Amino acid sequence: MNGENNCNEPCPIARSLAFAGDAWSLLILRDAHAGLTRFDQFRKSLGIAPTMLTRRLATLTEEGLLEKRRYSEHPPREEYLLTAAGRDFLPVLFMIGEWGRQYRGGGKLVRFFDAETGTEIKAVAVDEVTGARIGTRPIRIVTPEES
Amino acid sequence: MNGENNCNEPCPIARSLAFAGDAWSLLILRDAHAGLTRFDQFRKSLGIAPTMLTRRLATLTEEGLLEKRRYSEHPPREEYLLTAAGRDFLPVLFMIGEWGRQYRGGGKLVRFFDAETGTEIKAVAVDEVTGARIGTRPIRIVTPEES
DNA sequence: GGTGTTACTATCAAATTGAAACTAACGGTA
DNA sequence: TACCGTTAGTTTCAATTTGATAGTAACACC
Numbered sequence: 001m002n003g004e005n006n007c008n009e010p011c012p013i014a015r016s017l018a019f020a021g022d023a024w025s026l027l028i029l030r031d032a033h034a035g036l037t038r039f040d041q042f043r044k045s046l047g048i049a050p051t052m053l054t055r056r057l058a059t060l061t062e063e064g065l066l067e068k069r070r071y072s073e074h075p076p077r078e079e080y081l082l083t084a085a086g087r088d089f090l091p092v093l094f095m096i097g098e099w100g101r102q103y104r105g106g107g108k109l110v111r112f113f114d115a116e117t118g119t120e121i122k123a124v125a126v127d128e129v130t131g132a133r134i135g136t137r138p139i140r141i142v143t144p145e146e147s
Numbered sequence: 148m149n150g151e152n153n154c155n156e157p158c159p160i161a162r163s164l165a166f167a168g169d170a171w172s173l174l175i176l177r178d179a180h181a182g183l184t185r186f187d188q189f190r191k192s193l194g195i196a197p198t199m200l201t202r203r204l205a206t207l208t209e210e211g212l213l214e215k216r217r218y219s220e221h222p223p224r225e226e227y228l229l230t231a232a233g234r235d236f237l238p239v240l241f242m243i244g245e246w247g248r249q250y251r252g253g254g255k256l257v258r259f260f261d262a263e264t265g266t267e268i269k270a271v272a273v274d275e276v277t278g279a280r281i282g283t284r285p286i287r288i289v290t291p292e293e294s
Numbered sequence: 295g296g297t298g299t300t301a302c303t304a305t306c307a308a309a310t311t312g313a314a315a316c317t318a319a320c321g322g323t324a
Numbered sequence: 325t326a327c328c329g330t331t332a333g334t335t336t337c338a339a340t341t342t343g344a345t346a347g348t349a350a351c352a353c354c
Binding site for chain 2: 002011021022023064085087095097100102104105107110112125
């Protein structure tokens, strides 16, 4: 598509898609949330070609979702850690997962539990103001005037 | 990537990405939620090449997020409507939008309001069981045993 | 008969992706 | 010293996908 272009659009969804509109990036973020940090961990987990992985990690780093940290000077080795922006992407991943569970749910599935209560997590999106679930009420879309 | 392959993976995120792991599909779904139904509406809204649009609409239809409906016999004309699965994708779009608003939020942005209360919608993902916001508590991931 | 609308398909160059092999910089072992 | 293994990539190149442009089919309207 066109990453730079999207960032000037008024739609916040389009802006996010400048980098997240590709499956590899989302899977890398998923694995990063699962605790992976290193090149070869991602490569083995995803079965991704190293060229792709190099590029995706670079993009995610440039976009501020991951940060590179040197964990060894000799030999020089880097690992990739989630930034605050990267961590805040978790709700998106969970909602994507919920949809997948509901509509592509056959067979064995990974499951997520609240480590404190032990209950299985069921992610839902709500409007923080009204408390209503997203999609249960009519929405009014307001587009900014052209300047 | 590889759509078919992902559908056998145990991760519900990976399964969703079999079709949603591409920016055009998500933007088409966004526009469908905004009320667009016809080929040329999508084409003009997105500036997408017709070849791409044909393919993406076909995939989304096959995957069960859109359905084709004939709205004119002479000449034969089809429109694309959201299915239940397509409508249930709205929370994903909202969470993507929230992230974009937070981290790519400069300049003019489209805004969403609750049509009943008139308040601006702020989408957050919560665990329906505990009520806690996703990302605020430790998570335990349980992978199914290999069969 | 001519123009406009809608929903495409055809063609083809350019960009992206994926697979495989290779490299650099070490550390450990024999 | 020679050799192997690990990690984080790069190089190369074929195959696929994409994007832009033009064309088509089936009408409606004037």
